[in-house]
Amino acid sequence: MNPMKLSLGPLLYYWPRQSVLDFYADIADSTIDIVHLGETVCSRRHELRLDDWLEVAAMLADAGKEAVLSTQSLIESESDLKTLRRLCTQARFRVEANDMGAVRLLAEAGRHDWIAGPTLNIFNPHTLDLMVQSGATRWVVPPEMSGAQLDELRCGLPSTLEAEVFAYGRLPLAHSARCFTARHYNLQKDACEFRCLGISDGLSLSTREGEPFLTLNGVQTQSARVHNLLADLPALANSAEVLRISPQGNHTREIVELFRATLDGRQTPKAAFAASLPLMPDAPCNGFWHGKPGVDQLVSA
Amino acid sequence: MNSSQQIELVCPAGSLPALKTAIDHGANCVYLGFKDATNARNFTGLNFDPKQMRDGIAYAHQRGGKVLLALNTYPQAGNWSSWTTAVDRAAEMGIDAVILADPGLMAYAAKTHPQLRLHLSVQGSATSYEAINFYHERFGIQRAVLPRVLSMPQVEQVIANTTVEIEVFGFGGLCVMVEGRCALSAYATGESPNCNGACSPGKHVRWEQTPKGMETRLNGILIDRFADGERAGYPTLCKGRFEVNDETYYAIEEPTSLNTLELLPELARIGVRAIKIEGRQRSPAYVAQVTKVWRAALDQVMRAPQDFKALPAWMAELNKVSEGQSHTLGAYYRPWK
The missing domain is CATH 3.20.20.70 (Aldolase class I)
Known part of the structure; x- marks a missing residue:
């Protein structure tokens, strides 16, 4: 297999400050290559402020990791824009742009090393090429895009562009102005009492038949199932340069090492997938990668 | 002004x-x-x-x-x-x-x-x-x-x-979700507003009268169940009733x-x-x-x-x-x- 890189996606949940710091201290010792940092879901979350994230980024950079700052997916207020401008004008770390406002600011700042995030809705080579011309050098594929669509899209594009595929974690499916966690507790978002703090994997939502379906994570809605492409690794190696692991409440480091062992050929994809099952908060799925409903789990050929 | x-x-x-x-x-x-x-x-x-x-x-x-x-x-x-x-x-x-x-x-x-x-x-x-x-x-x-x-x-x-x-x-x-940023329908049915121009598409919908009431499903996933006399709405997936912490309600949005x-x-x-x-x-x-x-x-x-x-x-x-x-x-x- 080619030397694929492993990346850690931004932490999507709201954990207590010390838990976050401990988590990244552990990650600094892991075999991960790239770490995305920053609050991408809700501007009300403040256990770590931008300056704290910059410190974590510096610590990870010192440990030899590529630290990337990810921008908030849904920009609403002037204060959101203020944070966004600070992120886009700092020069030390690369930035993952999750909104076209960020793309504008990065281009304005003359950056030619940024990452086009998964919420930019890049579905065709023409749009991707526009982003490359604006300075993107890596692209996080929208999770709903299949492997076949990705291969088709990349035909004829510059080989210097890296593609990053969402390979592990509950799928971020939607963002809203409404906070579904606050709604669950009959609170308004403005007075949410930060009830999502410490719900380490989000709130599980099931159908009336008790089947886990979605996960409520504040203003973000995720899948209940865990998107897991470990068993699909052989095929993935031809399509992407970077694999994204999205942090879950537990065992993220072990998942990272399972991916690493598989990439190094120390473990078969099948065995690694089997070993990952007890480490996941819910059942696996990989339908999106195979061009099926995301919730489906297909046995890889 | x-x-x-x-x-x-x-x-x-x-x-x-x-x-x-x-x-x-x-x-x-x-x-x-x-x-x-x-x-x-x-x-x-x-x-x-x-x-x-x-x-x-x-x-x-x-x-x-x-x-x-x-x-x-x-x-x-x-x-x-x-x-x-x-x-x-x-x-x-x-x-x-x-x-x-x-x-x-x-x-x-x-x-x-x-x-x-x-x-x-x-x-x-x-x-x-x-x-x-x-x-x-x-x-x-x-x-x-x-x-x-x-x-x-x-x-x-x-x-x-x-x-x-x-x-x-x-x-x-x-739409409760930011338009263009919602893959819920893709997750449940494989078809999304972004790529297919449809949310919760009709061909995946099933209405079924059961002893528990009228059930509406999207690609087999139960979106809601209606008691007799309740008006059964189309199963747009963000507007169904679901269970969170043992409470059944419109967890995302009401119709x-x-x-x-x-x-x-x-x-x-x-x-x-x-x-x-x-x-x-x-x-x-x-x-x-x-x-x-x-x-x-x-x-x-x-x-x-x-x-x-x-x-x-x-x-x-x-x-x-x-x-x-x-x-x-x-x-x-x-x-x-």
Whole structure:
């Protein structure tokens, strides 16, 4: 297999400050290559402020990791824009742009090393090429895009562009102005009492038949199932340069090492997938990668 | 203060009769789509073939109305030419503007048809002036439709910092999620608004009378169950009842419609340039009823904004055609969030 890189996606949940710091201290010792940092879901979350994230980024950079700052997916207020401008004008770390406002600011700042995030809705080579011309050098594929669509899209594009595929974690499916966690507790978002703090994997939502379906994570809605492409690794190696692991409440480091062992050929994809099952908060799925409903789990050929 | 500016009423047309009805009842613009995945209401039996579109444009233009074409889904590598062909055809037919979401397609339209007016679709998910100005600088968009997520001061802030005209949703079905950023339907059914132009598509829907009640499913996933005497709604997946921590409720959103009629003077004051009515999938009767009420309300607010009152008769008319016969101010009302 080619030397694929492993990346850690931004932490999507709201954990207590010390838990976050401990988590990244552990990650600094892991075999991960790239770490995305920053609050991408809700501007009300403040256990770590931008300056704290910059410190974590510096610590990870010192440990030899590529630290990337990810921008908030849904920009609403002037204060959101203020944070966004600070992120886009700092020069030390690369930035993952999750909104076209960020793309504008990065281009304005003359950056030619940024990452086009998964919420930019890049579905065709023409749009991707526009982003490359604006300075993107890596692209996080929208999770709903299949492997076949990705291969088709990349035909004829510059080989210097890296593609990053969402390979592990509950799928971020939607963002809203409404906070579904606050709604669950009959609170308004403005007075949410930060009830999502410490719900380490989000709130599980099931159908009336008790089947886990979605996960409520504040203003973000995720899948209940865990998107897991470990068993699909052989095929993935031809399509992407970077694999994204999205942090879950537990065992993220072990998942990272399972991916690493598989990439190094120390473990078969099948065995690694089997070993990952007890480490996941819910059942696996990989339908999106195979061009099926995301919730489906297909046995890889 | 921009209240001297006209506010355009932009009404939906899923068919030629709906288009004529909208124009006859006072719409300034109608928006519509072709019969394929190039638009976000790709439903069986809906939308226009080229002949119907020509007829529709002629009908509207003869009566001083405009026609906007929604090409607001995201083309992919394998089907790119369907979208560019649609842009070419629209330009050739003399459409008044195309409503686009994909930057690649905007670049194509701007280069190939420099005279064609471009609107940024709500599916483009632009919620800040930084994002809107990006599309303006790169592709020359002249109007942006805002996702249904901002509060009134936030909309005002956007308008104050861009030269792009701002259009907002006034009435109709309510997306709780940021438009263009929702893959819930793709997760459940494999078809999404972004790529297939459909949310919770009908071919995946099953209605089943069971001993526990009427059950509605989407690709086998139970979206809701209705007791006898309860009105069973369409299983749009964010508007079902689910269990969270042993509590069963509308965990994401109730079946309800957006109605901002009472906010019209405020929307006029901050400089909103167009109000969009949702509902290309609805009947000509719906279009008639909603257009009539909003025309009357807009005329009144233009004439004398300080005296404007949302008449109970108007609200009653609109409630009759609302989803779940109820309405909300959505993100304009802070507690909704």
